[in-house]
Amino acid sequence: MTAVGLNEEAVSAWIAELGVGATTPLTFERIGNGQSNLTYSVTDAGGGRWVLRRPPLGTLLASAHDVVREHRILSSLQGTKVPVPKILGITEDPEITDAPLVLMSYIDGVVIDGVPVAQKLTEDERRAVGLAMPKTLASIHGVDLEETGLDDLASRKPFAERQLKRWSAQWEKSKTRDVPDVDRLAEILHRNIPEQNEVTLVHGDFHLNNVITDPVEGRIVAVVDWELCTLGEPLADLGALLAYWPEAGDKVAGPFMASTLEGFPNRDELVAAYVEATGRDVSAVGYWHVLALWKLSIIAEGVLRRILDDPRNKAEHGGPTVALIDGIVARAVLTADQLGLS
Template sequence: MRVNAVGLNEEAVSAWIAGLGVGAIAPLTFERIGNGQSNLTYAVNDAGGGRWVLRRPPLGTLLSSAHDVVREHRILSSLQGSKVPVPKILGLTEDPEITDAPLVLMSYVAGVVLDGVPAAEKLTPEQRGAVGLALPRTLGRIHGVDLEDTGLTDLASHKPYAERQLRRWSAQWEKSRTRDVPAVEELAAVLSRNIPEQSEVALVHGDFHLNNVIVDPDEGEVLSVVDWELCTLGEPLADLGALLAYWPEAGDGVAGPFMASTLEGFPSRAELVEAYAERTGRDVANVGYWHVLALWKLAIIAEGVLRRILDDPRNTAKDGGPTATLVDGIIDRAVRTAADEGLA
């Protein structure tokens, strides 16, 4: 069995794609793309200029329920034809003769992913501003999804979201941490003491930021939202808080892979919140809590990625991956933000 692209049996996967009726012309080539540190993403190109995108879970041993591309397939399939811009779903296989893990094939969306400062520097300040403000508007579309119409009512629990998140990610920390960091447990306690009342249950993307959208910078539009593996049901302000967590400003002094938003033209975090409130009409008074929870969760996710890379270096993305120093920086920002928001 010949395996060229890491994590793929190219011959078997090529035969599977050829049988889907998508017009693929042999031979197919596979190339890992993106800076994603969780599910692995590949560009699939054929001899006729056709292009698709393939997703699979990370390599090696995974935590239970993590990186479920079958679940992601269900979510994206349910959103086909909705107001949420997503790729077209073309196929799913779990056949052990083809792959050692589930594979999902989807359409390729032509556009720009602003996955770092170099990509964002190609835009004008005006384009950056338009793209930035398109993100909270797109969040409004996600949070406006009718769960009954899309068949997603049973996607996840309807119990209070903050409690669910605190339980889940505290458990993930215990399973994946590489060292002791007392501030993680201290932040969990602060968050537990300050949970705001939840008034609705909506579709929550769970990982919404610049890296996970494909945009048209000329029109200032989001063409597609990708990476739905953390999607669930819960408090919509949690997604807005996550966007803020992934949106450093020039004065924050936090180095890391998500620094594009520090460039001139991108809106401030306050402007993102204002745009979301205007689009949805929701009360955003408690968004600070969800900002802190998202930073805490981001640190745990980064630590988990670090653990996977240490356990299996094949999971390393093209830009390397998180370090203990980066994780500590995110935790420090979470502690400062909690203090700024009056959480104690």
């Protein structure tokens, strides 16, 4: 079965010429639950494995899903304390592909991308992996921007304002219907912007689906999916981790339910572990939690739009539904209310 979005013959020839030890014929398989850049497992006749990334299919919003930029970020992080795959090649040759392709090393480990995977772990393993998340986030926020050459990756203007402007525009371009609470949340977030004094590397989409883990050792062996990486407020990443971390008592449904199982730390414990690792003042993290939920609803709406426009973008488990997106918006409204944001 041919992998959608790839000219397998041309891509195989390109990989074979990279000197990574690949022996043709190569086999390509779409993997992961990612709904943005498409990810494929590549295997060769000798059992070698690699990972290939490309943008989604169809018409894309400007600056979205830039795998060339992602290639730059991952290349710059080689040799730092941030665990990332090794970058092996990139091509934009139109005789090979209709969109940029990035080849990287395969990292052996467990991606806890759903309840069934998490259920195979012991409670101690779940807790260890959970607490490794904020510690890994601390390593991302500790990257020396000048030393890695990432100091010009993005604007250094106030991050909240940049995020609100960008994602409000994305909402207008990709929404499939009107959702008044999305606009109301944007107004609330504008009115309550906290003081921002620090600029660090920000992953932009840090959650369990985007890390490869070693549950036995309780560590993160690779952080992946860097397409939303930027420079900005480190607490934005922590807020996003909380947004993707439902607890058993929350009224939620959807693909990010693994953290509701026994053993995983709760959101307060994640924050405490981050403070222990960084010493940062996290008093404004609630604001960033709400902003992340608002942003998540817009990202999900964009995925829904891409699937409606081109069903080939649909991941194995399907994709976000209107009900799921409305549920995320409702969580954002509830969280804002609980924090007294108005």
